[in-house]
Amino acid sequence: MSTTSMNTLVDAEQGSSLWRDAWLRLSRNRPALAGFAVLTLFVLVAVLTPWMAPYDYAQQNLELGATPPSADHWLGTDIFGRDLLTQIMYGGRISLAVGFIATAVALLIGVSWGAIAGYVGGRVDAVMMRLVDILYALPFMIFIVLLMVVFGRNMLLLFLAIGAVEWLTMARIMRAQVQSLRQQEFVEAAVSLGLSPLAIIWRHVIPNALGPIIVYTTLTIPSVMLLEAFLSFLGLGVQPPETSWGLLISFGTETMEEYPWLLFFPGLVLAITLFALNFLGDGLRDALDVRGAKD
Template sequence: MRSLSPASLPSAELAPDQLEQGSSLWSDALHRLRKNRLAVFGAGVLLVLALLCAFGPLFAQSYQEQNLELGAMAPSAAHWLGTDTLGRDLFSRVLYGGRISLTVGLVATFVALTIGVTYGAVAGYFGGKTDIVMMRIVDILYALPFTIFVILLMVFFGRNIFLLFFAIGAVEWLTMARIVRGQVLSIKKMEFIEAARSLGFGKRRIIFRHMIPNILGPIIVYATLTIPAVMLLEAFLSFLGLGVQPPMSSWGVLIKDGAEKMEEFWWLLVFPGGIFSLTLFSLNFLGDGLRDALDVRSSKD
């Protein structure tokens, strides 16, 4: 039998380019997200709108400056989106209103996530009677009309823009609590949780340092879908006159004013409504893309 020389044996060491590089869940999710054109489009639109709303009013005309002699004027070179009935530049008011609407969406969503994630994680981790009581409270709150509850908060505590952020967030946490509870129930018997218990870690540390970080995927997805829901609720309250008060403006206020005069001055409704709709579509595209990208059952490309 012919013997093999050491030179003819396969080398135990492989070249770096022959080694298969591992990848994390987040890098795989980012790769899948980049392939989703609608999600990338939505993220790009949101970035542009956020930059315009943040820095645009610094260079545009004042959103409060009135010119009664000018009145409502159609779009022109001097006023790109036209003016309202008080002669105020609509482009400036749309940008400033975007600040308010986007801030309401982000802050109220943060409040909803803080309450919902904590509540759902505690209910899911402790289980038993604690879980039953906490989730029955959620069911009772679900039966209450959200809009009426927010209106009562606004009437009782006064029409304050900062209260509006928290009032909306305080009624949008229920679904997040259910989502987080379900995720915690699915992982609390896993080995890494049992290992944390065996090491003597406290309940608070296990919940906030081990459980919640491992369910960030569904939390992030639902957050992107909560922002448009919150913005719609703010627009509805402003449409009823219970939201942002003049001379401040939001997209909801502008849509309300435009709807009252849409037969005479179409641009007062078309431009704020169009930008608001574009923002909501972009948020939903991004949310759908994140949902697909963070799905651990998706196959690796």
């Protein structure tokens, strides 16, 4: 037997894991890799901002005022004479934190809720999903305002409040996925082996529904960022002297006719983040879709 045939036989005997196959498929998707690289760069810049920012965050120069991009201020300055690049770098720390943490909260609640409802079915499913319908009917803004009034306004509460209203769609998506998977052969095999329903959900059902979960997650992050911007505009979210991309965009819309760069650059950064998340989400969906993958 030739060396090539022996190597092929060894590979076939060893098999290949879901994550190894997913990585191989993802590595061939250039837009997804580009999106991952951009997100990684933005996260690194956000973490290292206190050491990388060209100017002090609170430094103002009222005599300078709003100036267009120049050699001293690459992205210009705002109406208070603050360096816009520094503002965007510091704003990215809050925007990315809100996006990732609030989405993680929504993901944890929504996936757990939808998976249990879809797998158990019957009256449990009916009661759980009717509660979701009731929460859908409530204006999310009233819910967030009540949380802010009762518990006070702080960043951690903002993360939890946004995550607590974003999990409803994830629960519906997960329920539909579980209902389509619970009659599959691998689930019936797990039941015959005596595994508990909770073990079946977390070890077998959820991994096979990763594609839609990942895609919805990558769409939720920019949605959460925009929601944070809206709340900040209403005075319920991030407040000066702190800043975020959404708050910078809100300020930019007020002066866009006189100082267009104050809207253009923060909007451009948020748009690039959105595109990167979409490209990465599409790539992860294709890579993790074990049923639709073709090697």
